[in-house]
Amino acid sequence: MKSAIVFVLTTVLLAAAGSVAASQNRFMGLLNTVQSVRQGEQSSQPPPAGLDFSPVDAAFQGFLDNSPIFDGISYVVVDADGVLHTATFGDHSEDLVVMLASTSKVPAVMTMLAAAEDPEVNFSMDQPIGEVLPYEGVYGDRTPRQMVSNTSGIPGLRLLDDYGDHLCQFSFLSLYTLESCGEVLFTTELPDTQAAGTVFDYGGSQWQLAGLTASVAANAEWNQLVDRYLGEPCDLEVFTFGNMWQDLTRWEGSPDSLLGTQNPSVEGGAITNLADYAKLLQVHLNGGYCGATRVLSEEAVATMQVDLGGVVESDPVPYGMGWWISTEHPGVFDDPGAFGAISFIDTGRGIGAYVAIDDYTSVDSGAPINLVRDQIIECIQSVVDGQPQSCEDFISE
Numbered sequence: 001m002k003s004a005i006v007f008v009l010t011t012v013l014l015a016a017a018g019s020v021a022a023s024q025n026r027f028m029g030l031l032n033t034v035q036s037v038r039q040g041e042q043s044s045q046p047p048p049a050g051l052d053f054s055p056v057d058a059a060f061q062g063f064l065d066n067s068p069i070f071d072g073i074s075y076v077v078v079d080a081d082g083v084l085h086t087a088t089f090g091d092h093s094e095d096l097v098v099m100l101a102s103t104s105k106v107p108a109v110m111t112m113l114a115a116a117e118d119p120e121v122n123f124s125m126d127q128p129i130g131e132v133l134p135y136e137g138v139y140g141d142r143t144p145r146q147m148v149s150n151t152s153g154i155p156g157l158r159l160l161d162d163y164g165d166h167l168c169q170f171s172f173l174s175l176y177t178l179e180s181c182g183e184v185l186f187t188t189e190l191p192d193t194q195a196a197g198t199v200f201d202y203g204g205s206q207w208q209l210a211g212l213t214a215s216v217a218a219n220a221e222w223n224q225l226v227d228r229y230l231g232e233p234c235d236l237e238v239f240t241f242g243n244m245w246q247d248l249t250r251w252e253g254s255p256d257s258l259l260g261t262q263n264p265s266v267e268g269g270a271i272t273n274l275a276d277y278a279k280l281l282q283v284h285l286n287g288g289y290c291g292a293t294r295v296l297s298e299e300a301v302a303t304m305q306v307d308l309g310g311v312v313e314s315d316p317v318p319y320g321m322g323w324w325i326s327t328e329h330p331g332v333f334d335d336p337g338a339f340g341a342i343s344f345i346d347t348g349r350g351i352g353a354y355v356a357i358d359d360y361t362s363v364d365s366g367a368p369i370n371l372v373r374d375q376i377i378e379c380i381q382s383v384v385d386g387q388p389q390s391c392e393d394f395i396s397e
Contacts, residue, residue: 052388053085056379059391063371064089069364075355076274080286083278097238097273098358101337104270107280109148109322113300114229115214123217132213137186142196144213147206148321149308153194156201162191169208170245172260178222181263182212199314203267211266222264234290239276241269248360281352284345305333340368349384
């Protein structure tokens with residue numbers, strides 16, 4: 001099992017792109033900066049009605065026509081009030097259910113932040129997990145905030161070949177649960193572990209431990225928390241977490257074929273359709289609401305956009321909690337996955353989009369992500385700005 005999981009995750013996941021007190025003080029300073037920027041952005045005019053997304057549609061169709069790998073692609077664009085545009089190409093349909101890989105990260109963080117804001121749950125993003133988990137471990141001084149910003153010092157996916165017993169987090173076998181595997185992760189130190197808050201190291205065990213801690217604090221299964229804080233208030237149809245990494249070919253495109261729900265991959269195990277992910281993106285654009293129901297405070301939404309990954313000493317990368325922070329497009333945050341799916345929000349224009357992919361070979365999984373980052377984002381921005389242009393005008397030199 002170990003060799004099979006290492007092979008799948010090495011070719012798939014890795015293809016995708018101090019003290020608690022000190023960390024809290026630095027975080028609050030960064031949060032204040034983000035909130036002041038957001039206040040300025042919120043004065044922007046809302047997107048006009050009757051937007052023409054035909055240049056964007058043409059770009060996706062052209063991508064599909066020229067790709068020997070992908071048979072379909074689809075996307076949805078939203079603002080705070082609803083869906084602005086949906087389009088499907090090739091063999092995709094609006095009700096297609098896909099595996100997200102790391103595009104699961106933003107909803108995972110949303111779930112944890114909602115738990116932290118629940119007065120009936122004793123969970124904090126800044127509490128060392130050793131104060132919550134019911135066993136002694138080697139990572140007790142790390143916090144969930146550090147873990148979901150990839151700054152906990154716990155080695156990420158780059159060290160996958162040396163994960164050993166930590167590979168249980170990628171198995172759908174019934175003998176593993178989030179808690180049983182999580183205990184292994186918590187009590188087994190990985191080589192090259194660093195001090196918390198000193199290095200950016202993407203993905204892996206730290207995400208699983210953060211989800212485990214929220215579940216233990218709430219005395220609930222991970223998917224129960226997802227349903228409680230996202231599924232029910234947002235009226236999601238299929239969104240949930242499983243764990244197909246051990247054998248991606250077992251996924252048949254239906255929620256009924258989802259394995260590993262008892263040991264869900266917190267960082268990369270979610271499934272969704274276009275409508276569900278659109279609703280989740282809207283939460284980041286309307287101050288934390290799903291319809292008339294508040295699921296997150298405005299402050300919680302803003303905390304996800306604070307750069308925590310870019311201020312560490314070693315290997316700094318602009319990253320919030322779940323969101324990669326664009327250095328080329330101010331106010332843009334995105335969440336790409338190893339299969340080629342990607343979501344993004346533009347906080348200045350008050351829009352977001354999600355692009356779905358259902359090819360899981362990872363033969364060219366970076367292509368859709370590069371398309372979105374290099375052309376589609378700016379192309380959608382031009383549409384919303386009332387000055388639509390051919391997406392080819394935005395190809396990076």
